Amino acid sequence: MTQVRNVKIVGTGKYLPSKKIHSNELDLVLGVKPGWVEQKSGVKMRSFIDNETASEMAAYAAIEAINASGLQKEEIDCIVSVSGTMQQPIPCNASLVQKQLGLSNSQIPCFDINSTCLSFVTGLDTISYLIHSGRYSNVLLVSSEVASAGLNWEAKESAILFGDGAAAAVLTKTPENESSNILAGHMETFSEGAHFTEIRGGGTKLHPNNPNAKYTDYLFDMNGKAVFKLSSKHIHPFMEKLLSYSHCTLNEIDLVVPHQASGMAMRILRKKLGIEEAKFMDILHHHGNTIASSIPMALHEAILQKKIQRGSKVMLLGTSAGLSIGGVVFEY
């Protein structure tokens, strides 16, 4: 069965907070030898919030995406937050973004879709069915992540990977005489890896007021080796399935936009899947891993850098906590 949806990405935007953290500064802070942080992470510089909130960053990225789309913000008829972190437990992120956009009496429906680092991919894949069917006309998808709030600097090897930032996209139904569309989406979750990547505390199981919780319970914890082993086992057959659902060969894909997980993860992924370097979007060096913002931010950069033109075939591909693998193939 075909999965094609007549959906067009009409605008993208990104926002990075102004505080820039260079890897050589982190070398000093962490007491490691010069060059270690960059070599280990593949990240030269990341941005951390100063006092921006996630919804403020989301609004900046959203406004850029809306401006690029040529629409007015009032024409947006659904706001979906696709982030792996939340600004506060209640209400959902998207409501806070609506307020930040000055649309607080607009009636625009707001909700969140979350699959951690894959939230943008899952959101695009899911919501495109509602656009194709005519339920919504102009949807704002926005990822905004304050990774820095939850890093454990005693677990250096994971903490050095991340950056803060937001990215957004505006989606509409493809106009009659144009060919933009979503060709296919696919997702697989292997919860045998559910505890390989986690923040254990802060939800209902280990509530912030729990006196028995340690401060590290509220911080990001990853068993990198286990994640690598499980995702390595499944990523190649996953991509083959995604390509077959898309009725595409890898050769026909003009650009792969991967989750910007880490330098090593991206290198291994690219080689394992046989993707040439020129067709593999890499913004890790100056952004770090910005959780769910990574993929839309790399997509935004690919569009700005003209690595994608109208008609280009693009594959979004990544792994996330869960452990999940997800991807979407679309004609831009």
Add this chain to the structure above:
Amino acid sequence: MTQVRNVKIVGTGKYLPSKKIHSNELDLVLGVKPGWVEQKSGVKMRSFIDNETASEMAAYAAIEAINASGLQKEEIDCIVSVSGTMQQPIPCNASLVQKQLGLSNSQIPCFDINSTCLSFVTGLDTISYLIHSGRYSNVLLVSSEVASAGLNWEAKESAILFGDGAAAAVLTKTPENESSNILAGHMETFSEGAHFTEIRGGGTKLHPNNPNAKYTDYLFDMNGKAVFKLSSKHIHPFMEKLLSYSHCTLNEIDLVVPHQASGMAMRILRKKLGIEEAKFMDILHHHGNTIASSIPMALHEAILQKKIQRGSKVMLLGTSAGLSIGGVVFEY
């Protein structure tokens, strides 16, 4: 444009934890006069977890729903958590539910949709487009809430409303010769009320390790009067729109399943909208407000109690933090 989706609810289930809290016990604990808690909340008894986790409760409800559907759990091809709370910040709830269901190597895609108390309604509305189009065949929607973890007993009037519990539904495409379908869905968000109902702390803005946070920052806080005023203003035109999208009159609706917010909220809603008592599903008395589980739990009870038959027209309707109003009309 018609919104009709050929989607059938083929099974539902619920789970309540075994610890029962009667309102007359709370009268004593809170030092109020006998009868105050029940009179104020409309709740006679609610259930609180003993040591169940949200994903355990979700799995119990899910198994009941899957059994009722006649499917095997391995036939589920998408698991969507539709809860207003999270068990832990990473990974998403649905992955933890997959693991709890013993499906950890099943590859079933797992993600969360969150619009606080309306999460089930938003999830049903959204995911039904993917079922209608053939993307997924058998979807498990599950809400599981540990409200008790975040209650502020110094704010008696809101704390006494809530209960813990889970509810689930299995959705499939409607078989050829049957008439079950989703007639319409609608949602409106008014973020002028984003801070009327909130838990401020525990996310990236006020992280659990923030030394300046007070313990009440991590607890539920509601300005009931402001919520009431804003939702009262919009609920009637909202329902009129939902009915018009459904090509239905209120008279043709066999049962309204409202969010079980509070005794007073439900009474006022019913009268304001002109819904007769016999057509208004009320399980508040023995469940309390179980956040996003409220609506699917009341739906499950309505099916068990035969208030809904195949062919019945049902309206799910509620408000949530955000502030959002949402609803779905379907033929069961």
